[in-house]
Amino acid sequence: MRRRIAALGCWLAALALPALGATEIVVATVNNEHMIEMQRLTPHFERANPDVRVRWVTLEEATLRQRVSTDMARGSSRYDVLTIGMYETQIWARRGWLRPIDPPPDYDLADLLPAIRAGLTLDGRLYAAPFYGESSMLYYRRDLAERAGIVFPDRPSWRQVREAAERLHDPANGVYGICLRGKPGWGENLALVMTMANAFGGQWADLNWRPQLESKPWREAVSLYVELLQRYGPPGSAANGYNELLGLFRAGRCALWVDATIAAGFLSDPAASRVAGRVGFAQAPRAVTAKGANWLWTWSLAVPTTSEHPQEARRFAAWATSRAYTELVARERGWAAVPTGTRRSTYEHPQFQRVAGAFAAAERKAIDSADPDDPTLPRSPYRGIQYAAIPEFQTIGVAIGQQLAAALSGRASVDQALHAAQTTAERELRAAGYGGR
Structure with missing residues (x-):
C-alpha cells in the first residue's frame, strides 16, 4: 500500500510539472470573464504547441496595473505576456519596454478594426495583440x-x-x-x-x-x-x-x-x-x-523585452487573439460569448449576427465613433x-x-x-x- 501511495504521489507531481523539455511562459492578466475563459481554453494551445506550457497570474484590474507598471519601470518583469491596454502600449513601446508582436501571415492584420489597430501600433509595427476591444x-x-x-x-x-x-x-x-x-x-x-x-x-x-x-x-x-x-x-x-x-x-x-x-x-x-x-x-x-x-479601449497581450521566452510568448499572444481562437470560443460556448471589438470578421460572421443582432450594431457603432x-x-x-x-x-x-x-x-x-x-x-x-x- 505504501508503495502504491508513493507511486500515486509521483504521478500527481508529474502532472503539476511542465512536460519534459517544455518552456514555461507566465501570463499576467485581469480577472475579467473573457480572460478566465482564455485560461480555460489554454490546453488547446498547449496541445498544438507541446513545447510550451502556460502559467497564469490573474489579478484584479488595479492590482494588475500597479504590479505590471512597477515591474516594467524597474526593468525586471516576472512575466512573459502582459495584459495591457491602449494607454500603456504606445508609451511603453517608445520606451523600449515591449517587443513587436510580428504575428504570422495568417493572423490577418487587415482584419483588425482600424481604431483598435492604430491604438496598438507604433511606427507601423504592432506592439500588443488585441484580445477584445470596447467602447x-x-x-x-x-x-x-x-x-x-x-x-x-x-x-x-x-x-x-x-x-x-x-x-x-x-x-x-x-x-x-x-x-x-x-x-x-x-x-x-x-x-x-x-x-x-x-x-x-x-x-x-x-x-x-x-x-x-x-x-x-x-x-x-x-x-x-x-x-x-x-x-x-x-x-x-x-x-x-x-x-x-x-x-x-x-x-x-x-x-x-x-x-x-x-x-x-x-x-x-x-x-x-x-x-x-x-x-x-x-x-x-x-x-x-x-x-x-x-x-475606446482594448485589453491586449504584449511581450516585454525582459521576457526570456519571447518567441513562445509571441506565439501564445497570436493564438489567443486570432480568428481561430474566436471560432474556438464559438464552438465551446456559442457565438454570443466570443470576445468582440477587435475584428471585422467577427461582426460579419452570419452566426454571430444571428445571436448578437440585438447588440452588435450598437457596439460596433460605439467603437467606430470614438476618436x-x-x-x-x-x-x-x-x-x-x-x-x-x-x-x-x-x-x-x-x-x-x-x-x-x-x-x-x-x-x-x-x-x-x-x-x-x-x-x-x-x-x-x-x-x-x-x-x-
Missing part, C-alpha cells in the same frame, strides 16, 4: 422602460438618463435606478467620469497643459454623477467596478447602466443572465456634445478619450479617482474633491515639465 454604451431594462413609457433615442442625453433613473428606481423591489462605476482608479470611476466631462464640453487639460478639473463642465459632470449614485444607485457604490456591476445588472438589480460594450454578450446569455432578452442598448449619453462621450485623436469639444493637447496618453496620467488619474470616491461617499463635497484633484494634477504636470498655472 461604452447605455444598457437599460427594456421591459421596465416600456412599462414606464420611457423611450430612449439612439444617443440619449444625460438629462434623459437622470429622469429615467428617477422613474425606474424601485429599491423596495430590488431594482436600483442606475448603476455606474464607483471604485476608485483611472480605469474605473475616472474612465466613466472623464467621458461625462467630455460630454458636458470639458477636457482634462487645455492646450497649455493647464488642468481643467474645476471648470464648469467638470463640476456639472461630477455633480450629476454623485447625485445619480447617491439617490438612485445601489448601496456601497464607491466599491463597485465593472465586475461588480456586471453581476448586479444581470441579476436584475439595475434599471440603467453605462459601461463597457463588452458586457453586452454576457447580459444576452440566458445561461448566465436573468435579464437576457430584456436588455436595450443605446449609445453613451451626450450633454452639450457627443464628442468624447464614449471611450482618441480628437476627444474633446475644445482642442486638447493629449491623445485619448477616458485617459490622457502621457506617462504621468496614471499617477494623477489614481489620485483623481480617489477624490471622486470621496465625493461619492460623502467624505468631501464635489467642490472640495475637484479642488484637491486640480491641485494634484497641477503639481504633477508642473514637476514633469508640462507647465500648469
Whole structure:
C-alpha cells in the first residue's frame, strides 16, 4: 500500500510539472470573464504547441496595473505576456519596454478594426495583440422602460438618463435606478467620469497643459454623477467596478447602466443572465456634445523585452487573439460569448449576427465613433478619450479617482474633491515639465 501511495504521489507531481523539455511562459492578466475563459481554453494551445506550457497570474484590474507598471519601470518583469491596454502600449513601446508582436501571415492584420489597430501600433509595427476591444454604451431594462413609457433615442442625453433613473428606481423591489462605476482608479470611476466631462464640453487639460478639473463642465459632470449614485444607485457604490456591476445588472438589480460594450454578450446569455432578452442598448449619453462621450479601449497581450521566452510568448499572444481562437470560443460556448471589438470578421460572421443582432450594431457603432485623436469639444493637447496618453496620467488619474470616491461617499463635497484633484494634477504636470498655472 505504501508503495502504491508513493507511486500515486509521483504521478500527481508529474502532472503539476511542465512536460519534459517544455518552456514555461507566465501570463499576467485581469480577472475579467473573457480572460478566465482564455485560461480555460489554454490546453488547446498547449496541445498544438507541446513545447510550451502556460502559467497564469490573474489579478484584479488595479492590482494588475500597479504590479505590471512597477515591474516594467524597474526593468525586471516576472512575466512573459502582459495584459495591457491602449494607454500603456504606445508609451511603453517608445520606451523600449515591449517587443513587436510580428504575428504570422495568417493572423490577418487587415482584419483588425482600424481604431483598435492604430491604438496598438507604433511606427507601423504592432506592439500588443488585441484580445477584445470596447467602447461604452447605455444598457437599460427594456421591459421596465416600456412599462414606464420611457423611450430612449439612439444617443440619449444625460438629462434623459437622470429622469429615467428617477422613474425606474424601485429599491423596495430590488431594482436600483442606475448603476455606474464607483471604485476608485483611472480605469474605473475616472474612465466613466472623464467621458461625462467630455460630454458636458470639458477636457482634462487645455492646450497649455493647464488642468481643467474645476471648470464648469467638470463640476456639472461630477455633480450629476454623485447625485445619480447617491439617490438612485445601489448601496456601497464607491466599491463597485465593472465586475461588480456586471453581476448586479444581470441579476436584475439595475434599471440603467453605462459601461463597457463588452458586457453586452454576457447580459444576452440566458445561461448566465436573468435579464437576457430584456436588455436595450443605446449609445453613451451626450450633454452639450457627443464628442468624447464614449471611450475606446482594448485589453491586449504584449511581450516585454525582459521576457526570456519571447518567441513562445509571441506565439501564445497570436493564438489567443486570432480568428481561430474566436471560432474556438464559438464552438465551446456559442457565438454570443466570443470576445468582440477587435475584428471585422467577427461582426460579419452570419452566426454571430444571428445571436448578437440585438447588440452588435450598437457596439460596433460605439467603437467606430470614438476618436482618441480628437476627444474633446475644445482642442486638447493629449491623445485619448477616458485617459490622457502621457506617462504621468496614471499617477494623477489614481489620485483623481480617489477624490471622486470621496465625493461619492460623502467624505468631501464635489467642490472640495475637484479642488484637491486640480491641485494634484497641477503639481504633477508642473514637476514633469508640462507647465500648469
